[in-house]
Amino acid sequence: MRNLTATFVLFALLATPVFADHHKTTTKEDFLKFCNDLEGRWVGEVTWVADWPGLGKRGDKVTAYLDVTVAEDGHALLLRFYGGNGSGTRIYGYDARTKQIKSMLVVSGGFVGSSIVYKKDGKWLEEGEGSLPNGTKSEGYSIYSYSDNGDKLEITGSGTVGDKKQDNQHDVWQRVSKTR
Numbered sequence: 001m002r003n004l005t006a007t008f009v010l011f012a013l014l015a016t017p018v019f020a021d022h023h024k025t026t027t028k029e030d031f032l033k034f035c036n037d038l039e040g041r042w043v044g045e046v047t048w049v050a051d052w053p054g055l056g057k058r059g060d061k062v063t064a065y066l067d068v069t070v071a072e073d074g075h076a077l078l079l080r081f082y083g084g085n086g087s088g089t090r091i092y093g094y095d096a097r098t099k100q101i102k103s104m105l106v107v108s109g110g111f112v113g114s115s116i117v118y119k120k121d122g123k124w125l126e127e128g129e130g131s132l133p134n135g136t137k138s139e140g141y142s143i144y145s146y147s148d149n150g151d152k153l154e155i156t157g158s159g160t161v162g163d164k165k166q167d168n169q170h171d172v173w174q175r176v177s178k179t180r
Contacts, residue, residue: 024100024118024127031094031101034117034124035070035077037150042066044173046083049159049166053133054109056084058167069179085109092117105130113138126157136162142169151175 026034046064048056056062064083071078077092086108095102101117105128113130124144131137140159146152153173159166 024116026094026099026101026118028094028096030119031092032074034092034101035074037124037144037146038068038077038079038153039070040068040178041176042068042153042173043176044083044153044171046171047167047169048084049169050138050161050164052084052107052109052111054086054107054111060084064171066173081107103128109133111138132161138162140166140169 042065044064044066046062048058048060048062051058062084064081067080067082069078070076071091072093075093079090079092081088081090088105088107088111090103090105092101092103094100103115103117103126105111105113105115110133111130113128115126115128117124117126119125125141126144127141129137129139138159138161140157142155142157145154145156147154151174153175155169155171155173157169159169
């Protein structure tokens, strides 16, 4: 019985990519396009969709800033966020094994999360989950819509914190400069 259990666990670990959600896969070229689309300095109007420890309260409107740079010889996209009472750092990278753009996020108030990014109907979608400093689970998705030759970005989406639905996200960003 022990060997059967060990075999099942090993199969589950190794088979995960086989059972991956293939409509959410991307290519390295997709990742480079995502980097190009998001790179630069941005200023935005953000409304907190939930109470975010260290950042602000649900419904608060803040002016926020993004500084997004390509790093690690093009293998990473580093995003620094400044808004409300805090800041956050997100790093994106392309996972060639799972064929996914993945990210990790840490916010000054103690929120930690991860996400995957993929393209659907010509727009970037980001699906993620994380936890507040007290362990409360957060889940959500965002849709990135560009206009004005890529210099205006609207991010819409929704999600949950614990068992409570967040307000709908609708943030508007304007690119101030592009480094490349």
